[in-house]
Amino acid sequence: MPKKNDNELTWKDLEIGNIVVEPGNASEYRTGDWKTELPEFDHEKCNKCGLCFIYCPEGCIQNDAEGWFVADLYYCKGCGICAVECPKDAIKMVGEEEE
């Protein structure tokens, strides 16, 4: 049976007690669409200290091959904690552009 979209599920489609039998599927949940602002990283100011990575409550900030920190916008909720905590003022929250 092809997988139904969330809004097509009926009460009969639910597992007993609404158990989720497929482990780890929370990773499919796009928390990124909650945000109105997203973090912009300024490589001129950033010293790669990693505090943004530590403080990010979503765990969506990782460093790339060169050590620069980037936010995964699929999960980033735009909370701005990284920008507040950055000791170098290297992160600025900017408005999300209309798609």
Place this chain on the structure above:
Amino acid sequence: MAQVVGMEVSLAIAEAARLANVDVISAYPITPQTHIVEHLADLVANGELDAQYIPTESEHSALSACLGSSAVGARTFTATAGQGLELMHEVVYVASSMRLPMVMVVANRALSAPLSIWGDHSDAMAVGDTGWIQIFVENGQQAVDNVLCAFRMGEDQRVLLPVMVHVDGFHLTHMVEPITFPELEEVDRFLPPYKHPFPLDPDKPVTMGAFGMPFIYTETKKAQYENLMASKKVILEVWEEFGTRFGRHYHPVEGYRNEDADVLLMIMGSFSETAMETIDRLRAAGRKVGLVRPRLWRPFPFDEVRQMTKDAEVLIVVDRAISLGGSGGPLCALVKQSLYHEDKKPEVVSIIGGLGGRDITIDGFEQIIDRGMEIVQEGSDKSGFEFFGVRE
């Protein structure tokens, strides 16, 4: 051969849990439930019952531990009363909506304030809509039998729901009664091992208790409702099979000399046995009175109540709890709902009595019947209710 022994009903309930070979008991002691869990703790400590006994710091934690134990596929038992059931309240909903079978004996007790350790049905009524299968019993034998039935009902793969067995605090829990205990082998044949289809298991991980977004919450409640209603079929099957195996028969609603009665009395729990004495006395005096005793509280037996009451002229429903500012008597409200669409139905009178440990005697039930008939003749109180025995 089954043995008949004289035993305090609380201890008999604990023995029933032992016969059911429970794996986990988690509880917090509270009057009048204490003897049940004390005896189970003894049985575990003495090596007479191979189970984990988890003492907790509160009832909220006790029932939470039961969730975990049922979720791994362990046969789970707990007991509480009154304030303890209230402290469990949010977890009570979780057990049923997560479809985790377990058996909870409630030694029914009044709710504070004022503080009362004595019996009535306030605690049961406060959890009426939590989605558990709920059974009221009238004596110690019924308590033992229905604890065994409750495991079988709740653990049935078509059901997978927690079950509450309501036992009147003190009036039952602290009585010594003759109890017929089935042999362990007979219970084993009646009660197959519990298996949850998706137990918590590191080798096959699942997520239990995930959150429900607005797009799915309504569907979860519809599924839960349908499941609880469908459990009725299994409840009837289990009582039927229990009757065949053990010779004691149970039904969603039971009667006593009710078949040709013009005036019916209705009450749940142990007070019905006193009411039977009243019925006998009034029948001997030539009055056509009878008694109706709902046993299955949830899912509520609307059809059976309707069938057993619709031909009477007067139906007097005695609630041992009060819905303040609402329906008055919670049982009576459902009885009225059962009869609403009938063309021919009795005049229904709601009486609140037996609160906070106050007895209703044989004479008391006679007064209730007389007063109920008087209310109907006067036409004075069709939508309300009256307190029985309150000092004005």
